[in-house]
Amino acid sequence: MNNLFGNIQNSPLNILPKDGVTKYYGKIFSDEECENYYQYLLNQIPWENDEAVIFGKLIYTKRKVAWFGEKEFEYTYSKRTKYAKFWTPELLELKQKCEEISGETYNSCLLNLYHDGSEGMAYHSDAEKDLKKHGAIASLTFGAERKFSFKHKQTKERIDISLENGSLLVMKGITQENWLHRLPPTTKVKTPRINLTFRTIEE
Ligand SMILES: O=C(O)CCC(=O)C(=O)O
Numbered sequence: 038m039n040n041l042f043g044n045i046q047n048s049p050l051n052i053l054p055k056d057g058v059t060k061y062y063g064k065i066f067s068d069e070e071c072e073n074y075y076q077y078l079l080n081q082i083p084w085e086n087d088e089a090v091i092f093g094k095l096i097y098t099k100r101k102v103a104w105f106g107e108k109e110f111e112y113t114y115s116k117r118t119k120y121a122k123f124w125t126p127e128l129l130e131l132k133q134k135c136e137e138i139s140g141e142t143y144n145s146c147l148l149n150l151y152h153d154g155s156e157g158m159a160y161h162s163d164a165e166k167d168l169k170k171h172g173a174i175a176s177l178t179f180g181a182e183r184k185f186s187f188k189h190k191q192t193k194e195r196i197d198i199s200l201e202n203g204s205l206l207v208m209k210g211i212t213q214e215n216w217l218h219r220l221p222p223t224t225k226v227k228t229p230r231i232n233l234t235f236r237t238i239e240e
């Protein structure tokens with residue numbers, strides 16, 4: 038069906054049974070686009086690994102991070118204030134693609150580089166005060182396919198999904214209020230995965 042944005046697949050179903058809306062669009066890039074973006078991100082992003090507090094979350098793992106946005110948004114990093122770097126043309130392309138497909142807008146992006154399955158991210162929700170309340174978060178995956186898990190804060194119900202190369206996942210509505218999510222470590226994955234989460238910062 039054609040709409041404002043061209044030829045977009047039917048909106049996928051909510052993968053959460055209640056208390057939030059999270060949609061998995063599957064692979065949205067061609068194999069060639071995936072490879073080009075993967076190489077670009079791996080080699081051209083100024084990855085940093087250090088302790089950091091981003092959106093109130095202490096980061097102390099081996100995974101690397103980078104932070105971009107439409108302006109120099111600030112965040113606390115090892116007790117120093119760091120500023121978002123301005124979008125690169127490639128990140129802007131990726132942002133626009135997420136916006137077209139999800140029908141939402143974003144003004145910043147946190148990037149994560151997990152070198153292999155030994156690196157992951159513990160259960161958390163992304164609902165810090167700087168983030169727009171109930172704002173959508175669009176998550177892109179390039180590289181290794183990894184499992185991603187949700188856990189309901191009250192019922193402890195779990196939902197697992199596999200995030201494939203070139204895929205888009207969008208969490209929105211009251212998802213962050215009611216569900217935690219994590220990227221579990223695994224011994225099975227030996228290659229890097231790059232994740233981009235597009236978000237909306239409110240000042
Ligand atoms: O790597 C992922 O898929 C998730 C990353 C994440 O949850 C975050 O950066 O807040």
Ligand SMILES: [Fe+2]
Pocket residue numbers: 161162163218
């Ligand atoms: Fe998150």
